[in-house]
Amino acid sequence: MTKRIGRQTVAFSKPVVIRAAASTVGKKEGEGPLGQYFDEIAEDSMMGEDSWEKAESCFVAENMALVLKKAGLTHEDIQYVLCGDLLNQCMGTTFGIKDLPIPFLGLFGACSTMGEAMSVGAMLIDGGFAEYVLGGASSHFCAAEKQFRFPLPLGIQRPQSATRTVTGDGAVVLAKEGEGPQITMVTTGKIIDMGITDAQNMGAAMAPAAVDLLLAHFQETGRTPQDYDVIVTGDLGYVGHQLVVELMAKEGYDMSENYTDCGILIFDRETQDTHSGGSGCACSAVTFCGYFYPKLCSGEINRMLFIPTGALLSADSAVLGLTIPAVAHGVVIESGKGSCT
Amino acid sequence: MTKRIGRQTVAFSKPVVIRAAASTVGKKEGEGPLGQYFDEIAEDSMMGEDSWEKAESCFVAENMALVLKKAGLTHEDIQYVLCGDLLNQCMGTTFGIKDLPIPFLGLFGACSTMGEAMSVGAMLIDGGFAEYVLGGASSHFCAAEKQFRFPLPLGIQRPQSATRTVTGDGAVVLAKEGEGPQITMVTTGKIIDMGITDAQNMGAAMAPAAVDLLLAHFQETGRTPQDYDVIVTGDLGYVGHQLVVELMAKEGYDMSENYTDCGILIFDRETQDTHSGGSGCACSAVTFCGYFYPKLCSGEINRMLFIPTGALLSADSAVLGLTIPAVAHGVVIESGKGSCT
Numbered sequence: 314m315t316k317r318i319g320r321q322t323v324a325f326s327k328p329v330v331i332r333a334a335a336s337t338v339g340k341k342e343g344e345g346p347l348g349q350y351f352d353e354i355a356e357d358s359m360m361g362e363d364s365w366e367k368a369e370s371c372f373v374a375e376n377m378a379l380v381l382k383k384a385g386l387t388h389e390d391i392q393y394v395l396c397g398d399l400l401n402q403c404m405g406t407t408f409g410i411k412d413l414p415i416p417f418l419g420l421f422g423a424c425s426t427m428g429e430a431m432s433v434g435a436m437l438i439d440g441g442f443a444e445y446v447l448g449g450a451s452s453h454f455c456a457a458e459k460q461f462r463f464p465l466p467l468g469i470q471r472p473q474s475a476t477r478t479v480t481g482d483g484a485v486v487l488a489k490e491g492e493g494p495q496i497t498m499v500t501t502g503k504i505i506d507m508g509i510t511d512a513q514n515m516g517a518a519m520a521p522a523a524v525d526l527l528l529a530h531f532q533e534t535g536r537t538p539q540d541y542d543v544i545v546t547g548d549l550g551y552v553g554h555q556l557v558v559e560l561m562a563k564e565g566y567d568m569s570e571n572y573t574d575c576g577i578l579i580f581d582r583e584t585q586d587t588h589s590g591g592s593g594c595a596c597s598a599v600t601f602c603g604y605f606y607p608k609l610c611s612g613e614i615n616r617m618l619f620i621p622t623g624a625l626l627s628a629d630s631a632v633l634g635l636t637i638p639a640v641a642h643g644v645v646i647e648s649g650k651g652s653c654t
Numbered sequence: 655m656t657k658r659i660g661r662q663t664v665a666f667s668k669p670v671v672i673r674a675a676a677s678t679v680g681k682k683e684g685e686g687p688l689g690q691y692f693d694e695i696a697e698d699s700m701m702g703e704d705s706w707e708k709a710e711s712c713f714v715a716e717n718m719a720l721v722l723k724k725a726g727l728t729h730e731d732i733q734y735v736l737c738g739d740l741l742n743q744c745m746g747t748t749f750g751i752k753d754l755p756i757p758f759l760g761l762f763g764a765c766s767t768m769g770e771a772m773s774v775g776a777m778l779i780d781g782g783f784a785e786y787v788l789g790g791a792s793s794h795f796c797a798a799e800k801q802f803r804f805p806l807p808l809g810i811q812r813p814q815s816a817t818r819t820v821t822g823d824g825a826v827v828l829a830k831e832g833e834g835p836q837i838t839m840v841t842t843g844k845i846i847d848m849g850i851t852d853a854q855n856m857g858a859a860m861a862p863a864a865v866d867l868l869l870a871h872f873q874e875t876g877r878t879p880q881d882y883d884v885i886v887t888g889d890l891g892y893v894g895h896q897l898v899v900e901l902m903a904k905e906g907y908d909m910s911e912n913y914t915d916c917g918i919l920i921f922d923r924e925t926q927d928t929h930s931g932g933s934g935c936a937c938s939a940v941t942f943c944g945y946f947y948p949k950l951c952s953g954e955i956n957r958m959l960f961i962p963t964g965a966l967l968s969a970d971s972a973v974l975g976l977t978i979p980a981v982a983h984g985v986v987i988e989s990g991k992g993s994c995t
Contacts (some may be wrong), residue, residue, distance in 0.1 A: 321757045323783050344944045364974050401742040402968035411979045416662045416842035418770060419762035421744045429759060438782020442664050501757035627743035633705050638752045
C-alpha cells in the first residue's frame with residue numbers, strides 16, 4: 314500500500330514509470346547550453362501565428378503529440394491530461410490541448426506546474442485510476458513579459474536579478490508499468506509568502522518555498538542532500554539558488570555540492586544576456602524532459618530530487634501592491650531499467 | 655479496488671464522505687431565493703477591503719476557516735487543499751489560502767473548479783494518499799466583470815443571455831470515512847469547443863460540454879437521467895439549461911423532469927434583474943454547499959449528479975478573437991447516513 318511518510322510526503326507502493334518525455338523549445342533556448350538535448354527547436358518562436366499566446370499553444374499541441382508518439386501511444390490510451398501554464402486562465406494549455414479528446418484536469422501552480430502534474434499524475438496512477446497520464450507545462454517569453462512585466466517594444470532595462478521566461482513545452486507520459494525512470498515519492502509544497510513584491514526578483518520570492526519543501530522532504534524521509542545524485546529546483550536562477558544554499562546551510566544541510574537549478578542550466582549568462590537565468594513553467598519542464606530524463610534512463614543519474622518552483626504572481630496582484638507567494642513541489646525520480654523514449 | 659467503468663468514469667471502492675460543507679456569499683446572493691440556506695452572508699461585498707480581488711480572498715479565507723470548524727477539524731488534519739478560481743493566476747485562491755499551512759494543489763477549471771476539486775480530492779482519498787482533503791472554489795461579481803467583460807462604472811447594458819457572476823466561496827471537507835453524503839463516482843470531462851465567441855453568452859458556450867459529459871456518464875454507467883433524484887449543472891443559466899434539455903432530447907434522453915442548474919436556482923430573474931442566471935466558480939460551489947448538501951444529509955435527496963461547468967475563457971483570448979472552449983466535471987453524490995455538518 315501507499316505509504317504516507319509525513320505531513321507532505323507520500324511514497325508509492327509501486328513506483329510510477331515515466332514512459333516518455335518530450336521537449337519543444339524556442340530559438341534562444343535551442344542556442345543555449347542545453348540546445349543539443351531538446352527534441353525540437355522552433356526556428357520561429359511565433360510558430361507562424363500572429364500572437365505570442367497562440368504561439369505558446371502551438372508549442373503545447375506539437376509537444377503533446379510528440380510525447381505521445383515517443384511513448385508509442387495515442388490519445389485513446391491516456392486516461393487524464395494534467396497540465397497548465399502561467400498565462401491568464403491557463404490559455405496556453407486550453408488552446409494547446411483542446412483538440413485532444415482526453416479527460417482534462419487543469420492545474421495551476423505557476424512555474425511549479427510540472428511538479429504538480431507529475432505529483433498528481435503519479436497519485437492518480439498509483440491510486441488505481443489510470444494506466445497512463447499525460448502531464449506537461451508551457452510558457453513563452455514574450456507572452457509572459459507582456460503579461461507580468463513590461464511590453465517588450467518599450468525596451469525596458471531588466472535588473473540583474475531578473476530571469477528570462479523560457480519558451481517551450483515539456484511533457485511526460487506517466488505509466489502504471491513498463492520501462493523507464495520511476496517516481497518513488499512526492500513531497501507537496503505549502504504556499505510560502507515572505508513578503509517579496511518585486512516581480513523582477515522571482516528567485517528571492519521562490520527560494521523560501523524551495524527551502525520549506527527541502528526541509529519537509531529531508532525531515533520526513535530521513536534523507537539528506539547526499540542521498541541524491543542531484544537536486545534540481547525549477548527556476549530560481551542564480552539569485553534564488555544562492556539563497557537556497559545559504560538558507561539550507563543555516564539549517565544544517567550542505568547543498569553546495571549536488572544542487573543546481575534549471576534556470577541556471579538552460580541559458581549561458583555570459584553569452585546570452587539572461588541575467589539571473591531562466592524561469593517560467595517551461596523552464597523546469599523542458600530541462601527535465603530534455604536534459605535529465607535521458608540521464609535517468611541511462612543510469613548516469615540514479616536518484617534525483619526534482620523541485621519545480623512557482624511564484625504565484627498575477628499582474629493584478631502586482632498592481633494592488635500585494636506580495637508574491639510561492640510554492641514548490643518535490644518529485645523523487647530514480648533510474649529505471651531498460652530502454653527509454 | 656477502484657473500478658474504472660469507462661473512458662471518463664471511475665467508481666470508488668469505498669465511497670468518499672463529504673464530512674462538511676460551508677458557503678459564504680455576497681449581499682445579492684443572500685437576497686436571492688437561496689438566501690436562507692447559506693452559512694454566512696456578507697453585508698459588504700467588499701469585505702472591508704479596498705479591491706474586489708482582495709475581497710474575494712477574504713471570502714475564501716473566511717469560508718475555509720468555517721468549513722474546518724464545521725468539520726470539527728484543524729488545518730493540521732488536512733493533507734491537501736485543492737482549490738481555484740477564475741481570476742488571473744487564481745489570485746483569489748492564492749491570497750485566500752496562503753496562510754493555511756496545508757500542502758496546496760492549485761486547480762484550474764474555471765467555473766467547473768468545484769467539480770474538479772471534489773473529483774481529484776475523492777481520488778486522492780480513495781487512492782490512499784489522504785484522510786481529509788479541503789476543496790473549494792470562489793468568484794466575485796465585480797472582479798470577474800472587470801476582468802472578462804466591461805468595467806462596472808461604464809454601466810454597459812447586459813444582454814439577456816448574460817449571466818451574473820456569483821460572489822462567494824463554497825468549500826467542502828472530504829473524508830476517508832465517517833458520516834455524511836458520499837461521493838460514489840466521478841466522470842471527468844474533456845475540453846469541448848463548439849466555436850462560441852460571445853463572453854455574454856457563456857451558457858451556450860458551456861452547454862455542449864455539459865451534454866458531452868452527460869452522454870459519457872450515461873453511456874459508461876448504463877444509467878439514465880431517471881436514476882437520479884436530481885441532476886444539476888453549475889452555471890449554464892436559463893439559456894444553457896434549455897440547450898442541454900434540447901440537445902439531450904435529440905440523443906434520446908429526457909432531461910425535462912429532474913434537471914436544474916445552480917445558475918437558475920441562485921437568483922430570482924424577475925426581481926433581481928439577473929438575466930440568464932448566476933455563473934462563476936462560486937455559483938455551483940455555494941449552491942451545492944448551501945442548498946443541496948443539507949438535502950443529501952437529510953435524505954430528501956438520495957442520489958444526485960452534480961456537474962460544475964466551466965468556460966475556459968480568458969480576457970486575452972477574447973481580445974484575440976478566439977473561441978470559448980468549455981469543460982464539465984461530473985460527481986455522483988449519494989445520501990449518507992447519520993448527521994451532517
